[in-house]
Amino acid sequence: MGNDGGSIPDRRDLVRTKAKAEQADKANQTRAKWFFCALSKRPLQDPIVSCALGKLYNKDSILEYLLDKAAYGDGERICGHIRSLKDVKTLKLTPNPSMPPSVSLDLTSRSPFVCPLNLKEMNGVQPFVYISTCGCVFSQAGLKTVVSASSTAKEKNQSSSESEPSPEPELEICPQCATKFSLKEDVVMLNPSPEEEARMREKMELQRSKEPKKSKKRKNVSSSDEPEAPAKKKALPTMHSSIAAASRAALAMEEAKRKATMSDAVKSLYGDGKSSRNETFMTRGTFTRYA
Numbered sequence: 001m002g003n004d005g006g007s008i009p010d011r012r013d014l015v016r017t018k019a020k021a022e023q024a025d026k027a028n029q030t031r032a033k034w035f036f037c038a039l040s041k042r043p044l045q046d047p048i049v050s051c052a053l054g055k056l057y058n059k060d061s062i063l064e065y066l067l068d069k070a071a072y073g074d075g076e077r078i079c080g081h082i083r084s085l086k087d088v089k090t091l092k093l094t095p096n097p098s099m100p101p102s103v104s105l106d107l108t109s110r111s112p113f114v115c116p117l118n119l120k121e122m123n124g125v126q127p128f129v130y131i132s133t134c135g136c137v138f139s140q141a142g143l144k145t146v147v148s149a150s151s152t153a154k155e156k157n158q159s160s161s162e163s164e165p166s167p168e169p170e171l172e173i174c175p176q177c178a179t180k181f182s183l184k185e186d187v188v189m190l191n192p193s194p195e196e197e198a199r200m201r202e203k204m205e206l207q208r209s210k211e212p213k214k215s216k217k218r219k220n221v222s223s224s225d226e227p228e229a230p231a232k233k234k235a236l237p238t239m240h241s242s243i244a245a246a247s248r249a250a251l252a253m254e255e256a257k258r259k260a261t262m263s264d265a266v267k268s269l270y271g272d273g274k275s276s277r278n279e280t281f282m283t284r285g286t287f288t289r290y291a
């Protein structure tokens with residue numbers, strides 16, 4: 001220890017350089033994890049995906065890796081658990097409204113993304129999660145606040161009609177896109193701690209060990225085993241179909257307007273003009289000339 005007469009302390013014992021270096025290293029690692037693709041180490045850029053272990057990647061890097069597993073030297077170590085695009089989810093991230101888009105990531109410690117619920121930046125200070133059914137990304141605290149508020153409301157509803165338990169008691173609704181998800185199963189921690197990552201890996205392996213059976217089941221039992229999956233997606237298609245109907249109507253109006261203002265020359269090209277048959281020797285019989 002020094003200073004007890006038994007040994008002479010030198011600079012290493014008195015100056016805390018190592019701790020500082022470790023701190024700087026940790027900050028760099030945090031930046032690397034949250035701002036850069038875990039595989040290619042390039043700045044994260046839309047579309048961004050995440051895996052069952054909550055790592056962040058650029059989707060194009062993952063595609064490159066899946067096409068050629070040797071594309072990145074340590075690809076197998078980083079994402080050997082990704083077997084196909086089905087093992088990753090494209091994330092819906094909220095751009096940071098207070099960050100100018102032109103700022104280079106290398107020069108700033110500001111995150112380009114925030115939690116849409118509490119506007120906290122996604123920079124590694126706050127834990128962030130994504131929902132594996134829809135890919136929306138929230139800060140853990142923001143999601144907890146919203147979900148606990150909605151579930152207490154639900155409990156009140158349930159206590160008023162206790163004879164009729166809801167069919168999916170555990171499912172919550174995504175506060176951003178209204179997709180249903182299970183708070184227990186579908187919330188994935190982004191860039192988890194090593195201990196948390198070990199737990200997530202266990203969960204992933206457990207789920208995968210069930211997979212081959214699942215595909216067999218799907219063939220045999222189609223009606224009783226599946227109600228959960230369609231239910232999760234129900235919210236979106238209904239929204240989409242109404243949007244689709246609206247846009248179809250808008251398109252039809254556009255088309256009518258376009259036809260009304262179409263010039264005669266253009267009309268003749270489309271075949272409803274009367275003077276459409278002005279062939280010359282150049283165009284006449286083009287298709288049969290060599291027959």
Ligand SMILES: [Zn+2]
Nearest residue numbers: 134136174177
């Ligand atoms: Zn969502």
